[in-house]
Amino acid sequence: MNHLITAVVMTLLPMTALAVDDTPHGTPASTNIPEAQYPCVDSQSRATFKLAAKDAKDVKVDICGKKYDMTKDADGVWTGTTDPLVEGFHYYFLVVDGVSVIDPATEAFFGCGKMSGGIEIPESKEAAAYYTFDKNVPHGQVRECKYYSNLENAERRCFVYTPAEYETSPQKRYPVLYLQHGMGEDERGWSQQGMMANIMDNQIAAGKCVPMIVVMDYGNCGYSFGARKGETMEQFGASFTPIMLEEIIPFIDGNFRTLTDRDNRAMAGLSWGGRETFQTALPNLDKFSHIGTFSGALFLPLDQIPTLYGGVFADADAFNSKVHTLFMGMGSEENFGSDRISQALRDNGINCIYYESPGTHHEWLTWRRCLNEFLPLIFKSDKK
Amino acid sequence: MNHLITAVVMTLLPMTALAVDDTPHGTPASTNIPEAQYPCVDSQSRATFKLAAKDAKDVKVDICGKKYDMTKDADGVWTGTTDPLVEGFHYYFLVVDGVSVIDPATEAFFGCGKMSGGIEIPESKEAAAYYTFDKNVPHGQVRECKYYSNLENAERRCFVYTPAEYETSPQKRYPVLYLQHGMGEDERGWSQQGMMANIMDNQIAAGKCVPMIVVMDYGNCGYSFGARKGETMEQFGASFTPIMLEEIIPFIDGNFRTLTDRDNRAMAGLSWGGRETFQTALPNLDKFSHIGTFSGALFLPLDQIPTLYGGVFADADAFNSKVHTLFMGMGSEENFGSDRISQALRDNGINCIYYESPGTHHEWLTWRRCLNEFLPLIFKSDKK
Numbered sequence: 016m017n018h019l020i021t022a023v024v025m026t027l028l029p030m031t032a033l034a035v036d037d038t039p040h041g042t043p044a045s046t047n048i049p050e051a052q053y054p055c056v057d058s059q060s061r062a063t064f065k066l067a068a069k070d071a072k073d074v075k076v077d078i079c080g081k082k083y084d085m086t087k088d089a090d091g092v093w094t095g096t097t098d099p100l101v102e103g104f105h106y107y108f109l110v111v112d113g114v115s116v117i118d119p120a121t122e123a124f125f126g127c128g129k130m131s132g133g134i135e136i137p138e139s140k141e142a143a144a145y146y147t148f149d150k151n152v153p154h155g156q157v158r159e160c161k162y163y164s165n166l167e168n169a170e171r172r173c174f175v176y177t178p179a180e181y182e183t184s185p186q187k188r189y190p191v192l193y194l195q196h197g198m199g200e201d202e203r204g205w206s207q208q209g210m211m212a213n214i215m216d217n218q219i220a221a222g223k224c225v226p227m228i229v230v231m232d233y234g235n236c237g238y239s240f241g242a243r244k245g246e247t248m249e250q251f252g253a254s255f256t257p258i259m260l261e262e263i264i265p266f267i268d269g270n271f272r273t274l275t276d277r278d279n280r281a282m283a284g285l286s287w288g289g290r291e292t293f294q295t296a297l298p299n300l301d302k303f304s305h306i307g308t309f310s311g312a313l314f315l316p317l318d319q320i321p322t323l324y325g326g327v328f329a330d331a332d333a334f335n336s337k338v339h340t341l342f343m344g345m346g347s348e349e350n351f352g353s354d355r356i357s358q359a360l361r362d363n364g365i366n367c368i369y370y371e372s373p374g375t376h377h378e379w380l381t382w383r384r385c386l387n388e389f390l391p392l393i394f395k396s397d398k399k
Numbered sequence: 400m401n402h403l404i405t406a407v408v409m410t411l412l413p414m415t416a417l418a419v420d421d422t423p424h425g426t427p428a429s430t431n432i433p434e435a436q437y438p439c440v441d442s443q444s445r446a447t448f449k450l451a452a453k454d455a456k457d458v459k460v461d462i463c464g465k466k467y468d469m470t471k472d473a474d475g476v477w478t479g480t481t482d483p484l485v486e487g488f489h490y491y492f493l494v495v496d497g498v499s500v501i502d503p504a505t506e507a508f509f510g511c512g513k514m515s516g517g518i519e520i521p522e523s524k525e526a527a528a529y530y531t532f533d534k535n536v537p538h539g540q541v542r543e544c545k546y547y548s549n550l551e552n553a554e555r556r557c558f559v560y561t562p563a564e565y566e567t568s569p570q571k572r573y574p575v576l577y578l579q580h581g582m583g584e585d586e587r588g589w590s591q592q593g594m595m596a597n598i599m600d601n602q603i604a605a606g607k608c609v610p611m612i613v614v615m616d617y618g619n620c621g622y623s624f625g626a627r628k629g630e631t632m633e634q635f636g637a638s639f640t641p642i643m644l645e646e647i648i649p650f651i652d653g654n655f656r657t658l659t660d661r662d663n664r665a666m667a668g669l670s671w672g673g674r675e676t677f678q679t680a681l682p683n684l685d686k687f688s689h690i691g692t693f694s695g696a697l698f699l700p701l702d703q704i705p706t707l708y709g710g711v712f713a714d715a716d717a718f719n720s721k722v723h724t725l726f727m728g729m730g731s732e733e734n735f736g737s738d739r740i741s742q743a744l745r746d747n748g749i750n751c752i753y754y755e756s757p758g759t760h761h762e763w764l765t766w767r768r769c770l771n772e773f774l775p776l777i778f779k780s781d782k783k
Contacts, residue, residue, distance in 0.1 A: 048513050049585075050622040070497030072456070113454030116500035123507040123514040129432050130507040130514070148554045150547035156559075157543040161596065163534035170532045175540075182654065185569050201433075212545065238434040270566065 040096065044121075046104075046135045051120040056100075060136050063096045064109065064118060071111050078107035078134070079376075085109075101348075102138040103380025104208050106131040124208055128199040128239040133208065138380075145217055146210035146383050152220035153179030157206050162266050166258050173232035173263065174202055175271065176212055178219050180226055188272045190279035190394040191228045192305075193259065194386075195288025198252075198312070201237040205229075208379045214386055224390035228271055232263050236287045252287055256295045260302070278339070281393045283307030285382040286351075297324040305340040305393040309385035310351045310377055317359040331364030340392045341367045344385035346375035368392065424480065428505075430488075430519045435504040440484075444520050447480045448493065448502060455495050462491035462518070463760075469493075485732075486522040487764025488592050490515040508592055512583040512623040517592065522764075529601055530594035530767050536604035537563030541590050546650050550642050557616035557647065558586055559655065560596055562603050564610055572656045574663035574778040575612045576689075577643070578770075579672025582636075582696070585621040589613075592763045598770055608774035612655055616647050620671045636671055640679045644686070662723070665777045667691030669766040670735075681708040689724040689777040693769035694735045694761055701743040715748030724776045725751045728769035730759035752776065 041057035053065040064076045069091025075082045076095045085095030106126045108115040117123055121132040137143065148154075155178045164171045181189065194211070196204035205211040211229060218224040236252035268275050282303050284292040289311020296303040321329040328334055341360070345353040357369035370388045375381040425441035437449040448460045453475025459466045460479045469479030490510045492499040501507055505516040521527065532538075539562045548555045565573065578595070580588035589595040595613060602608040620636035652659050664687050668676040673695020680687040705713040712718055725744070729737040741753035754772045759765040 048509075048622075050627065066498070068496070068498040070457075072496065073454075111498050111500065112452070112456065112496045114450070114452040114495050114500070115503070116495065116498070117507070117514065119499070119513050121514070123501070125432075129503050130501065130505070148545060148547075150554070154545050158540040159543070159590070159596075160540050161532060161538050163532075170534070206543070212543075238432075243434065 042137075044134045045137070046122050046133050047120055048122055053120055054118065054134055056134075056136055060099045060102060061097050062100060062134055062136065063094065065120075066093045066109055066111070066118065067091060068093055068111060073110075073112055075110040076107060077110050077115060079105050082110065100136045101375060101378070101380070102136045102142075103375060103378055103383075104133055104135050105378060106133055108132055125201045125203050125237070126199055126208065128237065145387050146213050147217075148213050149217055149220070152216050154216050155179050155181070155212060155219075157212050160266075160270070162262070164258060164262050166254075166262060171233060171258075171262075172202065173230055173266075174206055175231075175267065176206075176215055176229035177271070178215065178226040178228075180219075181228075181272070185272075188274045189226060189228045190281070191230060191267060191271075191273050192281040192283065192390075192393065193230045193232070193263070195234045195282075195284030195291055196231070197284070197286030197288050197310075198236045199239055202231050202233045205231045209386070210383055211386065214383060214390070218387070218390050225394045227394060228267070228273060230263065230267050232259070234284070234288050234291050236291070252291055253294070255291055259295050260299065264302070277302055277304045279394060281305030281307070281340070283309065283342070283386070283389055284311070285309040285385070286377065287312045289313065293324065297327045300327070300337045304338060306338060307340070307342040307344070307385070307389045307393075308353065309382045309389075310345040310349060311343065311353060311356075312351065313356055314352065315356050315359075317355060320359055320363045320365075328360065328363055328365055335364075335366045338366070339395075340389075341365065342370065342385075342389050342392060343367060344370035344372065344381070344388060346372045346377065346381035348375060349377040349381070351377065426521075428518045429521070430506050430517050431504055432506055437504055438502065438518055440518075440520055444483045444486060445481050446484060446518055446520065447478065449504075450477045450493055450495070450502065451475060452477055452495060457494075457496055459494040460491060461494050461499060463489050466494065484520045485759060485762070485764070486520045486526075487759060487762055487767075488517055488519050489762060490517055492516055509585045509587050509621070510583055510592065512621065529771050530597045531601075532597050533601055533604070536600050538600050539563050539565070539596055539603075541596050544650075544654070546646070548642060548646055550638075550646060555617060555642075555646075556586065557614055557650075558590055559615075559651065560590075560599055560613035561655070562599065562610040562612075564603075565612075565656070569656075572658045573610060573612045574665070575614060575651060575655075575657050576665040576667065576774075576777065577614050577616070577647070579618045579666075579668030579675055580615070581668075581670030581672050581694075582620045583623055586615050586617045589615045593770070594767055595770065598767060598774070602771070602774050609778045611778060612651070612657060614647065614651050616643070618668070618672050618675050620675070624671075636675055637678070639675055643679050644683065648686070661686055661688045663778060665689030665691070665724070667693065667726070667770070667773055668695070669693040669769070670761065671696045673697065677708065681711045684711070684721045688722060690722060691724070691726040691728070691769070691773045691777075692737065693766045693773075694729040694733060695727065695737060695740075696735065697740055698736065699740050699743075701739060704743055704747045704749075712744065712747055712749055719748075719750045722750070723779075724773075725749065726754070726769075726773050726776060727751060728754035728756065728765070728772060730756045730761065730765035732759060733761040733765070735761065 040063035041055040074085040074093040085093040117132045123130040124133040235255040282296045289308030343353040343357045360367040372381040372384040424447035425439040458469040458477040469477040507514040508517040619639040666680045673692030727737040727741045744751040756765040756768040
């Protein structure tokens with residue numbers, strides 16, 4: 016290697032601090048950067064992490080609400096193995112002398128109000144099939160679109176999934192699902208952590224859902240709740256609703272071949288995005304007829320159902336005739352109250368479908384499953 | 400705030416470690432995550448970084464090949480300010496007790512063979528106009544496309560820029576520029592670090608370049624050179640050329656409204672992507688007629704020009720009649736030899752345009768400028 020190349024490599028490309036151990040602890044995670052052997056996951060869903068950090072005093076891995084001590088070998092490489100982890104995608108951090116940092120071996124994901132490490136704990140091939148890339152089905156595209164928001168006086172962007180046939184059926188118009196991320200995440204979440212495009216491609220190819228456009232925009236809740244001085248819970252993310260109604264929907268209808276009537280417009284969101292979905296869609300049933308919350312951060316007073324959201328639930332028959340789909344899902348291991356709210360709504364005569372993801376927490380596997388359950392319900396012609 | 404919300408916030412959203420100082424050190428960088436006040440940049444292009452790390456012994460900021468010590472205040476917050484930095488985009492890391500990590504306040508970018516911190520040191524509005532989002536021009540889309548590679552037996556993805564008019568001119572076909580990233584980067588680089596879409600939108604709107612499709616795929620050089628055991632310089636990234644010729648071009652021509660003749664196909668790349676461009680395009684002039692390298696990692700023996708790439712330069716007249724554009728650019732402050740190679744090519748009778756970006760190094764501002772210079776030269780009908 017000549018001197019110039021050596022200089023280039025040394026200057027531009029500090030070697031990634033990846034230790035290679037001859038004793039494998041499992042299979043490298045699919046969320047790793049290219050060539051990284053760690054983190055890896057063993058057959059019992061335990062993850063092993065490594066970090067070269069000879070001068071650090073203390074290194075831990077912080078994942079799923081628990082911190083695991085890592086131990087240093089003679090070469091200064093720290094290793095730590097977790098207990099068996101729940102399958103699916105988890106944010107995680109390494110804690111180096113008290114500082115929470117992203118593992119240099121992981122792809123980064125916007126979550127936790129900042130860029131975060133992430134690891135996919137694999138399910139069986141069968142269980143994961145619905146969100147796994149299938150080379151034998153046609154693939155849609157996820158388009159990054161930039162637009163200018165007059166309300167925010169700033170550039171914004173959304174990601175728009177178009178089904179494979181969108182390219183080859185230039186006269187056809189499509190229903191639209193507006194799909195929101197949660198608190199501390201942004202418009203990238205559904206594509207990256209959520210495997211949205213694979214779920215859509217697979218369902219459309221199998222005829223389980225109708226071909227549709229999916230719009231993922233920023234819910235104005237990407238930072239941690241309370242990070243802005245004096246912001247109340249009611250104010251947090253509330254700026255999103257007018258942007259959605261006055262700017263995002265017109266932008267999408269103006270730039271994509273959409274069906275623009277209420278029967279062909281859905282909104283769903285996870286966690287805080289579920290809260291935004293109720294706040295946006297329920298008072299605007301002239302614009303939406305399919306509504307979903309996935310672990311929605313709703314926290315509704317169950318004894319006041321008839322007065323919520325301007326009394327939209329007060330006349331159950333009127334509501335049921337307008338709303339073709341009302342879906343609430345969550346994980347069996349989280350305590351977000353979707354089961355109790357769904358039951359309270361049904362007790363008030365409201366048609367509401369409840370889905371519980373077995374064994375999962377407030378995490379992306381819950382939300383992938385919720386999306387997978389929600390999609391076949393919406394835009395069915397027999398409901399209109 | 401009720402207990403459930405408190406629990407949610409505490410569990411899911413560890414507060415970002417952002418210190419807010421009442422004495423501003425400048426303007427928050429455009430590359431920061433939402434709400435982050437640091438890093439910020441002052442009027443002399445000095446960047447100030449902060450990190451809350453009360454238990455760390457030593458924290459530095461590592462940027463542009465130089466490490467700056469940071470100092471800790473009584474609250475355990477470390478602060479460090481750089482010397483004036485070159486304008487444009489720089490990768491950077493914080494070094495916590497010897498471990499190089501991503502600042503929790505920055506957006507992350509795939510560079511340096513892994514996810515990296517990045518900071519934009521702003522130019523004047525005028526100088527930055529060509530790569531700045533302009534609300535008054537039509538905006539194209541950047542589409543993420545997944546496809547299956549039989550050569551790699553794996554899923555791959557590319558990003559495809561389509562000009563704004565692609566949506567509204569459904570019969571029109573477009574020339575295609577294949578645009579490659581450098582070593583340690585990937586298919587995201589040109590969109591994120593390179594501001595490609597803004598450059599395209601602005602040039603097309605101003606009539607400076609013709610509307611075209613731009614394809615950004617992975618050059619198989621996203622890890623650090625030498626990370627794979629026994630891989631030689633010649634082997635590094637070499638698997639990309641057959642994928643480009645046998646899979647990427649057919650995929651693009653099969654899924655987009657492209658012009659498929661050689662007059663309407665260009666290839667360019669930065670650094671190692673420039674090397675891949677020469678390796679791919681020069682032996683295949685039946686497929687490409689516009690070629691660019693931006694700080695290309697070529698390292699050519701200048702006394703052997705006529706024998707390089709199968710002797711493609713041996714007959715200058717033949718070469719000049721086939722290749723409508725041969726462009727080489729680099730920064731004035733780097734030493735990648737593009738000036739000497741370009742001169743040697745001209746000495747051999749080859750038409751070669753050389754561009755030097757004033758004041759810049761082996762960095763993205765050089766490559767944004769190179770793209771901006773290259774685009775107006777290609778696909779001009781008077782050259783065909």
